[in-house]
Amino acid sequence: MTAVLFALMLFVLTPKGSVAEPALAGGVHVKNGDAIYHQRCVRCHNKQPGDTTPFGPPNLYSVFRGPSALSATQAKTIIAHGKGAMPAFGSTLSKGDIGDVIAYLKASH
Numbered sequence: 001m002t003a004v005l006f007a008l009m010l011f012v013l014t015p016k017g018s019v020a021e022p023a024l025a026g027g028v029h030v031k032n033g034d035a036i037y038h039q040r041c042v043r044c045h046n047k048q049p050g051d052t053t054p055f056g057p058p059n060l061y062s063v064f065r066g067p068s069a070l071s072a073t074q075a076k077t078i079i080a081h082g083k084g085a086m087p088a089f090g091s092t093l094s095k096g097d098i099g100d101v102i103a104y105l106k107a108s109h
Helices: 002-011 021-041 072-081 095-108
Strands: none
Touching: 021 095, 072 095
């Protein structure tokens, strides 16, 4: 009981995105990233997992896999500053929100 209480207190009192955050919070980040993705990104990046058609914006469900995979750092930069026709979201989303979107996409497939 004490260990559970301690873990809960650590989760509540630890700033979001910090290294000390318990592993159980990973699901919270993925869930938040899912909500942000479907609110902000799906309008353009509306391909389903496994869709390899060459038309339109990239399929973000596979952006972290394969020979031309992005690193998390590259993805954060693109989301924050934009690229090509994609607008910048750095003034719209917090660094934590951007990290959550990346966590969602990495967990998606």
